[in-house]
Every structure is written in C-alpha cells, then in structure tokens.
Amino acid sequence: MGFDFGDQQPRRLTRVTPAKLATFDDCPRRYRLTYLDRPTPQRTGAWAHSTLGAVVHNALKALFDLPVERRSPQRAAALVAEHWKDAGFVDEVQAAKYRRRAQEWVAEYVEHNDVAFDPIGLERWVSAPTGGGPGGPTIIVEGRADRIDDRDGELVIVDYKTGRRQPDEYEARSAQALAMYAVAATRTLRKPCHRVELHHVPSGTVAAAEHTPESLKRHVTRAEETAADLQKATDTLAEGGDGQELFPARTGRHCSWCDFRPSCAEGQQAAPEARSWDLLAPLEADDE
Incomplete structure (x- = not known):
C-alpha cells in the first residue's frame, strides 16, 4: 500500500525582512549591492x-x-x-x-512617558510564515523590532524615530515594517498585535495606528509581491542574468545620500553628493 502525492512539490518560502523589502522597493540596484554582490562594493562613510x-x-x-x-x-x-x-x-x-x-x-x-514596566521585547527578533491564502504561506517575514510592549494581553509594536519630521497616524498605518512586525510578533509571541506606534523622541510625540485584519492583509500582499519580484531577479542573476538589467537603479534625490553612491555611476549623475551631516535636524538657536 502506498500514498499518491501526485506531482506536488514543497512550496519554496522566501525569507524577507522589512529592510530588504523597503530597499528593493526604493532601488533594486541598492538591493543588489547590499545583499547580493560579494565582496560588498565600496560604500560611503558614516552618516x-x-x-x-x-x-x-x-x-x-x-x-x-x-x-x-x-x-x-x-x-x-x-x-x-x-x-x-x-x-x-x-x-x-x-x-x-x-x-x-x-x-x-x-x-x-x-x-x-511611562517607563516603569518591562517590555516583552527589546530589539526582539520575530518571525512568521505568512501570505499565500488557501495555498499556504509564500514568505517568511522576520526582523528585529525596537520594542514590543504587552498591554493588557495585547502586543504593541514601538518604533523610535529621531528624524527631522514628526510622524503622523498615516505614516504609522502605512509603515510596512511596523505591520510586518505586528504579523510576526503575533506568531512568535502567541498574542494578538494590532497597535503600532512611532515614538518621535526629539518632539516627544507618538503617532499610533490600530490595524485591522484587512489592513494587515494588504501589507502582507504587498510584501508577497515585492518578495516574488526580488526572488525572481535574484534567481535569474544566479543563472547568469545581467545584474544591471535585473536590478536597475531607481534614481532621484535620495541618490545624494545613498550608502552605495561610490559604486553607482547612475546615482552619481542623478544628484549632487550630500555631506555626511546634511540630514541632521537643524539645531535650535540656543545650541548654535
């Protein structure tokens, strides 16, 4: 007596982090330079x-x-x-x-802010297979969240920000990284997670959003689409494909402060080089 499994093959899951997804979305060339090319091409100094x-x-x-x-x-x-x-x-x-x-x-x-409690996670690594619908997961989302709180049995993802702008609720809701951490934390820590918060330390403001199953699903679907594209490009490169064509440079103002500007001719032509301190928020008059 035997078992007929047909021609089904185990589904290949693509491991992705929010950083990888964001990098590929922003500029496929930077993704290749960051994660695929070895030895790692020349980078700028510290910012x-x-x-x-x-x-x-x-x-x-x-x-x-x-x-x-x-x-x-x-x-x-x-x-x-x-x-x-x-x-x-x-x-x-x-x-x-x-x-x-x-x-x-x-x-x-x-x-x-209330700091008289112990977060359930600090720089906590979380991971979860997700996506795929009835056919099962297609990706494994993983990453390290700044802070994960347990508030009355529900998890809250906290991300610290120190940039020029104060984030708002829209930014918190649209942040794919926070949504992916919420999905992965639910699986890793076995507790529900819908709330995500951006804590802007310079201003002391908190931008928060409450995700629904539908909004999290939209983020997962977008992550699946990006993961499929980057995996296809990666596989084709490994088979001898042209890296320049598979991972095109997506140029713009951001080329001024890209870490891989020294290794990207297109980026050098697209925007002037920024100084390593140009993206600092201006100091107040009393600090000058």
Missing part, C-alpha cells in the same frame, strides 16, 4: 543622522535593561553619553552639540 539615531536607540534599550527604580531622566542622559560616537559629524564641536541635544531628548522622553 551623522544615522549615528545619532543609533545612539538614541541604544540608550533607550539600555535604559529598559535597568531595574525600574534606576530608569531616571538623569540616567537616560548618561546612557546617551556612554553610547555616543562622533562618526559622520563635521567635527567634535558639532558632535558635542548634538550629543547634548540627544541627552535632552532622551531625558524628556523618560520624564514624560
């Missing part, structure tokens, strides 16, 4: 705004690693100093000014 964002993220993570009674504004400011780096700033003077501002941001964030 000051990226350094600033990383320091704030690291300081807030370190704060929540402390016992609740030690999570004071003063300790938060000290953690910024402990994690500080000068990479990308024009000089030590500029770096020092932004260090002081970052210390103020984080101290005020701790003063005006």
